[in-house]
Amino acid sequence: MAHIDLGLDEKAHPGINGPMRFRPETAKPLNALAEALLRAPHPTLSPGERELIAAYVSGLNECVFCCASHSAFAAAQLPTGMTLVEQVRRDLPTAPVSGKLRALLEIAAAVRRDGREVTTELVEAARAQGATDLEIHDTVLIAAAFCMFNRYVDGLGTWAPQDPQLYETAAVRIVEHGYGTS
Template sequence: MPHITLPEGLPGIRSLAVYRPETGQPLYELAQALLRSGSPDSTLTSAERELIAAFVSKQNCTAFCMNSHAAASRYLYGDQRDLVDDVLNNPDNASIAPKLKALLAIAHHVQADARTVSNALVAAARTEGATDGDIHDTVLIAASFCMYNRYVDGLATLTPTDPAAYEAMGERMGTLGYQVPKTT
């Protein structure tokens, strides 16, 4: 049960965006910018961006964000949707590009202690083809999802247990992006 009175039937951050639209709107705009647009010189796809969000959320043990962004990533990966679960279960052995593995290593360090993002980690990502935009966006996605995760968990928002609920969320996020839910 949530720690505060939130709109019923809206899980996770969706309920928080409706509860406080003046903060919900900029948070949704940030998610849209990070997960759909990105830096002008970034080569990350929306599927990869969603995967980074799901990866960080898994490390933070935030089930709602991990499941919803994993579902969005699966939707966006299409026929390669199994990559998402491979990364979430064992990123070191997942069949993903070396560049994405290097960026996930950076995301992991941002999540655990951002001060440990080293020149060596950044150089390894550059060696694999990461651009400044890729590195920037990976760090900002990881940092932002630490905040989103703590916001969702700190107020004990509704977390569905039915996987089908997340599939629907993933498709909505994959097609419509990030829009504050309408309440009427």
């Protein structure tokens, strides 16, 4: 049960969905941020890769709902699906991703610990793997935003379903219609 009365059935509106319905005036800009970061056209990072960054940070933050949902959203948009997502989350150094994506995920992990841990060395390592300033910027912003989203969900003590099918169903809706849809 959430820490506050959200005025709705938590099982029907798990995770971030309950607080978003509780405060639609704050949900609108939060959904717009998620849409811009994760789905808007990007010259080089696919929606699946951006969702993978969100899932990776959420996993490191141990936010069950966000990790499960964004893992499903990433899997729905990556060629090797959940297998890749799980490999990245389990063991980034050996996961079959490009050197550039690995370096960006390392930056995301540093942001998650403390933004000041993003060092010149991490940025230079990403650039050496071909990362652009835009990709570095967007990785930092996705990681920072997901620290906020994770704390929003967990700080209110929302319910996270255990059934992976619920997240897969949500992934279909997000991929087809984007954030801010019910």
